Amino acid sequence: MYRVLIVDDEKEIREGLRLKFPWADFGVDHVDTAEDGDIALRKVMEQRPDLILSDIKMNRMSGLAFIGQVNEKYGNSCKTVVVSGYDDFDLVRQAVQLGAMDYILKPIHIEELNKVVIKALNQVQNERNDEHNRQLLENQLQLAIPKLQEEIMREVTGKPYNPNWQTQMGHRLKSVELDWILQEPLALMVIEVDDLKSIELGRAYRNEKELILFSIGNVVDQTCEEEYQYPYTLFMDEKCRWVIVYNCANRDLESVKETAKTCIERINRYVKVNVSIGLHSNIGTVESLFHMLQKTGDILEQKAVYGGNRILIDEEIGVDAEFSEMPLSDTDLIFDVIQYASESEISLALNGFNEMVRSWPAAHIKDIQQCLFEWLLELFKKAAHIGLKDLEWERNPIAIWERLEKYDTLESLRNQVEVFLLELSRSLKQLSKPQNQIITEAMKYMNRHYADNLTLQGVASEVHVTPVWLSKLFKKEIHQTFLEFLTSLRIEKAKEMLGDVRYKIYQVSQEVGYRDPVHFSKLFRKSVGHTPKEYRKIRGIQDE
Structure with missing residues (x-):
């Protein structure tokens, strides 16, 4: 009208x-x-x-x-x-x-006025239609921008930087309001749901995994908008991880760390799942985004060692967790300690006893004794599963309870639990493989599969121990971390292949387990002191 x-x-x-x-x-x-x-x-x-x-x-x-x-x-x-x-x-x-x-x-004259009114109102209607169509297009663009941003960021981070596409990519980034990616220093953070596979397999309703990931994305986006003062963009990668790239104009990672802490707290509170956050310790540029993402993915693998639902930063984590930091609630890990560790190491592992007890929803001493009783029974059942024949606990479990209920302080209960664990350890030592046999089997497996995407978790599963324990055994028995051993193994295989002129350097890289030849060349130079090309030249081999 x-x-x-x-x-x-x-x-x-x-x-x-x-x-x-x-x-x-x-x-x-x-x-x-x-x-x-x-x-x-x-x-x-x-x-x-x-x-x-x-x-x-x-x-x-x-x-x-x-x-x-x-x-x-x-x-x-x-x-x-x-x-x-x-x-x-x-x-x-x-x-x-x-x-x-x-x-x-x-x-x-009425006829003349008719013509003028029709002409004027036709113009009004045409302009209304044009504005309506413009608004529709603008709304559709606003709805599409997040998806377009995700697609472009997956391209930018999905392969090594190529200067040849900077102009074209610059136009595309500008079209979706991300041109700051090319101009500013950048920080990168990756958020991964802990135990996502178990959530997917044990889902209570359809599309639970998708809903969880969607909810996490919303929480992270809202948190970054409220807590972070500079531009940022987030997208989900092919591994169902949320990747956030921050404009780090102030070159200060502390604000990113604080945002990460808030993200974990809010995801725990509102989505009711645990997440681990990998944060690259260096501020980079668009040229380094691919390698930053690869490195941050490697950092996240350390949650198998250090535990999840926390921030993992490469410069702040070592290779092995100390015994005193072991989560006692992880009965698989503690059972490995009981099987393979020394008595002094078992005692050290119990430094986390008070923390475990305080994490239980137990208000009274009887509740704590009941939780300890169930925790010990689970360990005894694991011992029976691998063949321990002394099943006194099964014949008379009440005896365990009677020993526990005699003590009503955390310190005395801890001492009694230590007695149980040491007794169980002495019995298991007669059944368990020697530690060096476990390492030997792990190294044999890695020698056969070095070209695959090997992870600490995967190799640990093959030799039937937890990732934490396998990591400790590498450091203890061969004085290398898991990653250091794997890298040295691959570099030695690469040196052999570089002696054969039939292989191009990028083929050698892929054959020894590195998809990115640039990353392979950097590792090779760090280990050998020369790039693969220089190494061939020194050996008198004509490079391709």
């Missing part, structure tokens, strides 16, 4: 136009009048009419002054038609220059 304003200082003319012309036939539902330009300006401001019919010659403010002010304030949104006598053509010309779209001569 449309609104019309008639401006004329002669009441008979303006009222005649208002009452006698069939406005409703043209879709006009509101017609108002004004006797001069001052009153008309106020009504234009209040009503924003679509069409204005204005006389040129009026008392007080002239029609020309009125049209000029309307055009200055409202542009072409109000269509103005001037009404003029035969001798006013110079004034009509001025009115058109000031913004009037057409004119009509006095005396006004």
Whole structure:
């Protein structure tokens, strides 16, 4: 529907136009009048009419002054038609220059007014349609921008930087408001759901995994918007991890760390899942984003050693967890300690006893004793599963309970638990493989599968120990970390292959387990002191 304003200082003319012309036939539902330009300006401001019919010659403010002010304030949104006598053509010309779209001569004929109104209202409708379509496109673009940002960021971080695509990528990044990626220092963070596979397998309802990931993305986006002062972008990678790239203009990672802490707290509270966050310790640029993401993925693997639901930063973590930091609630890990560790190491592992007890929803000593009883029974069952024949605990479990209920302080209960664990350890030592046999089996497996995507968790599963324990055995038995041994193994295999001119360097890289030749070359140089190309040249082999 449309609104019309008639401006004329002669009441008979303006009222005649208002009452006698069939406005409703043209879709006009509101017609108002004004006797001069001052009153008309106020009504234009209040009503924003679509069409204005204005006389040129009026008392007080002239029609020309009125049209000029309307055009200055409202542009072409109000269509103005001037009404003029035969001798006013110079004034009509001025009115058109000031913004009037057409004119009509006095005396006004209905047929002529019909044509002018149709022309004006057609323009109004066309502009409305154009604005509606523009708004639709803008809304669709706003809805599409996050998806477009995700796609572009997956491209930027999914392969090593190539200077040849910077111009094209720059245009694409600018089109989705991410051109700061090319200009500013960057920080990178990766959020991974702990035990996502178990959540997926044990899902209570359909699409639970997708809903959890979606909820985490919302929480992270909201948290970053509230807590981080610079631009950022987030996207999900092919491993169902949320990757956040921050504009680190202040070159200070502390604000990113604080945001990460808040993300974990809110995800725990609102989504009810645990997550681990890997944070690259260095600030980089677009050229280093690919390697930053690869490195941060490696950092996240350390949650198998250090535990999840925390922030992992490469410069702040070592290779092995200390015995005193072991989570006692992880019975698989503690059972490995009981099987393979020395008695002093078992005692050291119990430094986390008080923390474990305090984590239980147990308010009274009887509740704590009950939780300890169940925890010990689980360890005894694991011992029976691997073949321990002394099943006194199974024949008379009440005896365990009776020993526990004698003590009513944490310190005395800890001492009694230590007695149980040491007794169990001595029995298990007769069944367990020697530690060096476990390492030998792990090394044999790695020698056969060094070209695969080997992880600490995967190798530990093959030799039937926990990742934490295997990591400790590598350090203890061969004085290398798991990753150091794997890297040295791959580099030695690469040196053998580089002696064969049939293999190109990128093929050698892939054959020994590195998808990225640039990353392989850096590792090779760090280990050998020369790049693969230099190594071939030293050996007198003509490079490709």
